[in-house]
Amino acid sequence: MEGIGREFLERTQYRHLPPSDQQRGIPQPPLDVRLGEGATIDLPDAAAIDPPMTLREAIETRRSLREYADPPLAPGELAYLLWATQGVSRILPDRATFRTVPSAGARHPFETVLLANRVSDLAPGVYQYLALHHRLMRLDLPADAAERMAEACLGQTMVRQSAATFAWVADRRRMTWRYGERGIRYLFLDAGHVCQNLCLAAESIGAGACAIGAFDDEKLCRLLGLDGAERFVVYLASIGKR
Numbered sequence: 001m002e003g004i005g006r007e008f009l010e011r012t013q014y015r016h017l018p019p020s021d022q023q024r025g026i027p028q029p030p031l032d033v034r035l036g037e038g039a040t041i042d043l044p045d046a047a048a049i050d051p052p053m054t055l056r057e058a059i060e061t062r063r064s065l066r067e068y069a070d071p072p073l074a075p076g077e078l079a080y081l082l083w084a085t086q087g088v089s090r091i092l093p094d095r096a097t098f099r100t101v102p103s104a105g106a107r108h109p110f111e112t113v114l115l116a117n118r119v120s121d122l123a124p125g126v127y128q129y130l131a132l133h134h135r136l137m138r139l140d141l142p143a144d145a146a147e148r149m150a151e152a153c154l155g156q157t158m159v160r161q162s163a164a165t166f167a168w169v170a171d172r173r174r175m176t177w178r179y180g181e182r183g184i185r186y187l188f189l190d191a192g193h194v195c196q197n198l199c200l201a202a203e204s205i206g207a208g209a210c211a212i213g214a215f216d217d218e219k220l221c222r223l224l225g226l227d228g229a230e231r232f233v234v235y236l237a238s239i240g241k242r
Contacts (some may be wrong), residue, residue, distance in 0.1 A: 007190065011183075013071075020177065021178075028177050029177055031132065034137065035224065036140060036225065038139070039138050040133075040135045041122070041135060042135055043078070043079040043136060044079045046084075049080035053203065054228050056164075056179070058201075058204050059200065061203055062203045064211065065209060065239075066238075068099060068161060068208075068239075069242060070118075071241045076199075077205050078122070078164065080200060082129050084100055085101065085112065085194050086099055086100070086110065104190060105179070108174070109170050111127040111131075111168075111196060113127070113128055113166075113169055113233075114136070114187060115164060115166075116164050117160065117162055117165075118162075119164060123220055124140070124146070126138075141224075142223075149223060150213055153212055153215045153216075154216065155179060158238045158240075159212070161209070165212075165236060166239065167233050167236045168191055168233065168234050169226060171230070171231055172230050172232070181186075186236055188234060191234045195211050196207075206242055208240065209238065211236075211237045213236075
């Protein structure tokens with residue numbers, strides 16, 4: 001095998017890695033980061049949702065869903081999905097968080113950006129999930145953000161037709177501080193854990209999700225105000241009712 005992929009695998013082997021920032025005694029980055037400034041909104045307690053579907057049933061019935069019914073997500077359902085994908089169960093101040101998904105070294109390098117198209121009692125727009133506080137923060141994006149996000153996802157129409165679309169933004173240094181460039185591998189592994197939780201949680205509330213890996217990185221980063229190097233989108237998923 002030749003090419004960029006082979007070079008990446010070779011150069012991120014342990015034998016090629018210099019000491020990490022952690023090993024060099026450099027202070028670790030913050031446990032979270034705000035991607036903008038805006039009004040924050042309380043979310044319902046995710047514990048209020050107790051889906052009747054068993055985990056086995058969710059695994060057996062899960063299929064990618066690209067077409068969605070009109071009914072919106074309820075606020076409690078949205079809170080449940082956010083909790084299932086990045087919910088914080090414990091905080092070690094200035095050290096680590098423990099969440100509903102596994103992460104290499106408990107680094108949890110993602111911020112969740114949410115395109116809300118049809119969520120009851122929530123104005124359409126783009127929000128950041130403030131996981132440490134279980135709140136949403138409205139981001140100041142153009143009114144046509146849904147159209148532009150769909151375009152950045154290579155025209156995949158389920159983005160603008162979804163009840164909501166999740167975008168997971170990697171804060172690179174939160175991971176590479178401990179693991180160096182090998183941490184880039186872990187970003188993508190962690191994204192898989194997060195998205196699978198979303199797919200199963202969606203199934204359990206009568207909804208469905210479609211994971212999205214095909215997107216124009218530059219367009220999406222430009223829309224969300226990301227630099228594309230230290231912070232960038234790793235993965236997306238659209239969701240809506242069946």
